[in-house]
Amino acid sequence: MATTGEEHAGGLQIHPMDQFVVKPLFGDGPVYWYTPTNVTLWMGIAILALIALLVLSTRRRAIVPSRGQSVAELFYGFIHKMVEDVAGHEGLKFFPYIMTLFMFVFLSNILGLVPMSFTTTSHIAVTAVLALLVFFTVTLVGFYRKGIGFLSMFWVSSAPLVLRPILALIELISYFVRPLSHSIRLGGNLMAGHAVIKVFAGFAGAMGVASVVRVAGRQRSGLRLYHPDLCLSS
Amino acid sequence: MVGRDTLLAIFWLMVTLVVIYLVLSRIALPRISAVLADRKGTITNDLAAADELKQKAVEAEKAYNAALANARTEAAKIVAQAKAEIQKDLDAATARADVEISAKAAESEKTIAAIRDGAATAVAEVARATAAEIVAALGGAVDAKSVTAAVTARLKG
Numbered sequence: 027m028a029t030t031g032e033e034h035a036g037g038l039q040i041h042p043m044d045q046f047v048v049k050p051l052f053g054d055g056p057v058y059w060y061t062p063t064n065v066t067l068w069m070g071i072a073i074l075a076l077i078a079l080l081v082l083s084t085r086r087r088a089i090v091p092s093r094g095q096s097v098a099e100l101f102y103g104f105i106h107k108m109v110e111d112v113a114g115h116e117g118l119k120f121f122p123y124i125m126t127l128f129m130f131v132f133l134s135n136i137l138g139l140v141p142m143s144f145t146t147t148s149h150i151a152v153t154a155v156l157a158l159l160v161f162f163t164v165t166l167v168g169f170y171r172k173g174i175g176f177l178s179m180f181w182v183s184s185a186p187l188v189l190r191p192i193l194a195l196i197e198l199i200s201y202f203v204r205p206l207s208h209s210i211r212l213g214g215n216l217m218a219g220h221a222v223i224k225v226f227a228g229f230a231g232a233m234g235v236a237s238v239v240r241v242a243g244r245q246r247s248g249l250r251l252y253h254p255d256l257c258l259s260s
Numbered sequence: 261m262v263g264r265d266t267l268l269a270i271f272w273l274m275v276t277l278v279v280i281y282l283v284l285s286r287i288a289l290p291r292i293s294a295v296l297a298d299r300k301g302t303i304t305n306d307l308a309a310a311d312e313l314k315q316k317a318v319e320a321e322k323a324y325n326a327a328l329a330n331a332r333t334e335a336a337k338i339v340a341q342a343k344a345e346i347q348k349d350l351d352a353a354t355a356r357a358d359v360e361i362s363a364k365a366a367e368s369e370k371t372i373a374a375i376r377d378g379a380a381t382a383v384a385e386v387a388r389a390t391a392a393e394i395v396a397a398l399g400g401a402v403d404a405k406s407v408t409a410a411v412t413a414r415l416k417g
Contacts, residue, residue: 060268084288
């Protein structure tokens with residue numbers, strides 16, 4: 027009986043990283059940079075979800091909102107207030123841009139929870155692009171608006187003079203590391219989380235099958251119910 | 261070297277972000293902001309209207325109270341007037357009745373006095389006649405003069 031159990035454990039085929047493979051949607055040919063793949067599919071689904079969430083739900087422009095419209099207004103109000111609080115009234119120019127990033131990350135993460143789905147934000151290529159977009163936007167806008175004065179951000183004037191060069195170095199490093207940390211935080215979390223979920227889900231299936239097989243085998247062999255081998259081997 | 265998958269993901273991400281940006285900035289965000297502004301305007305207008313109506317209600321209440329007070333004083337005036345008129349009528353009627361009563365009383369007194377006088381003379385006559393009959397029955401000569409004098413003297417006594 028113990029060998030049967032081991033056979034099942036050995037036959038346990040869990041491939042937690044398979045879900046991150048980029049596959050072409052049509053055919054099996056080579057993948058070029060423009061090939062429609064599952065990346066394309068799930069980004070497209072994200073766009074459709076966005077349109078359903080923010081455009082279709084508000085098409086009646088009701089003064090008293092429906093459920094869908096109030097969800098759309100909640101998203102709008104949440105990001106609008108955040109941008110206004112952080113960047114001030116002038117910063118609202120960047121509101122559509124920030125809303126784009128937020129909605130994309132939000133919808134991709136939520137859609138990744140659908141079983142058998144492809145999580146686009148689990149790829150560093152995606153999250154790194156998002157992080158670099160923000161990085162370059164901040165840097166370029168900073169230099170455009172403040173000129174060379176933008177660099178005074180690294181020169182902490184409220185610190186003692188002795189500490190300032192050291193702090194400037196630390197600030198500089200943290201500024202350039204930030205896109206890396208942003209992209210790894212999102213992509214790494216999603217990849218690890220989804221891999222773990224896949225492993226657990228695979229265990230659940232394998233254990234379910236194994237338990238049924240053991241009960242059937244036990245009845246056939248006529249062994250006692252609490253034989254130590256039986257308990258340990260599973 | 262950057263793999264094909266990476267280039268592909270970057271390309272499609274760019275496409276997606278541009279589409280999302282266009283959808284948001286052209287359609288969704290202006291629409292939602294218009295709806296929110298609309299709602300804010302509606303709420304402000306409604307509040308103002310409600311305030312106005314409240315003001316009106318207060319004024320109406322004031323007017324109502326004033327009208328009520330007016331009506332009260334008016335009613336009191338009317339009541340007082342009616343009372344005075346009734347009092348006047350009553351006084352007149354009482355006076356008339358008093359006059360009538362005193363007239364009737366005087367008449368009655370006169371009648372009573374007449375009856376009393378009549379009674380006194382009748383009594384004297386009857387007494388005289390009776391006395392004359394008694395004297396005659398006792399066998400004395402009836403002297404009309406002396407009988408009358410005696411009866412009159414008795415009646416006076």
